[in-house]
Amino acid sequence: MADFNGTVGIGSKRLVVGAHYGIGGFLAQRITAIVLTAYVLLIAVRMIGMELSYDNWAGMFAPVWMKVVSLVAILALMYHAWVGVRDIWMDYIKPLWLRLSLQTLTALWLLACAVWSVQILWRV
């Protein structure tokens, strides 16, 4: 693996940002995309003919299986967003310190959102 200067990444030359874990992120983005599409369709189908009231809406999220499915979808969303946003930083942000900072903030931001969503889902 080569860094920006084309040298091999060893020791102090080791890459600290980027997609150096290879095809994993690429595949994960596709698999999570399928999970998210399925979840959107699930919500859409369950909302067909539903009268929008609190009881109907919250009732949809009340069963444990729906909480579990929703949480899996949210974790898929976080991983999906992580790969996508990291790709954006890698394309446009060149200074190492800035890219590493943005990637760190992205990961923390997504993690925080995931934790919050657990609290939202399990309060129903």
Added chain:
Amino acid sequence: MSMSTAASATRKSRPEFRNIHVTQIVSYRLPAAGIVSILHRISGAVLFLVLPFLLWLLDLSLTSEISFERLRGVVAGPIVKLILLGLIWALLHHLIAGIRYLFLDLHIGLDPAPSRASALAVFAVSVPLTVLAGLRLFGVF
């Protein structure tokens, strides 16, 4: 030595194609697939940035009957409705363009003609669905 001189001489006479500059973006004509692509990136970035806003809406919708009614109040304003409609478009475009990419990943529809057709199909699906969502949002039906 002589070879490298020859190489640099050829390099000098060769036309150079640089990445387009920011100022050229507006005048640069993208093919349909290129427009789908950049909008896929922009919509994804927007959805990422508004994630806390969307979770806040979900929170309001699920916490209690009172917060559900508060959400109705928040969503009643025309500006919030427009923002929501923009986000609905972002989600629909990102989702439908993403499905197109999954097929392209499987090497289906890579040729210029089907690729252009599927790029146009993304708009043909996402825009009417957004209009439909907008009509519902603004209470037409």
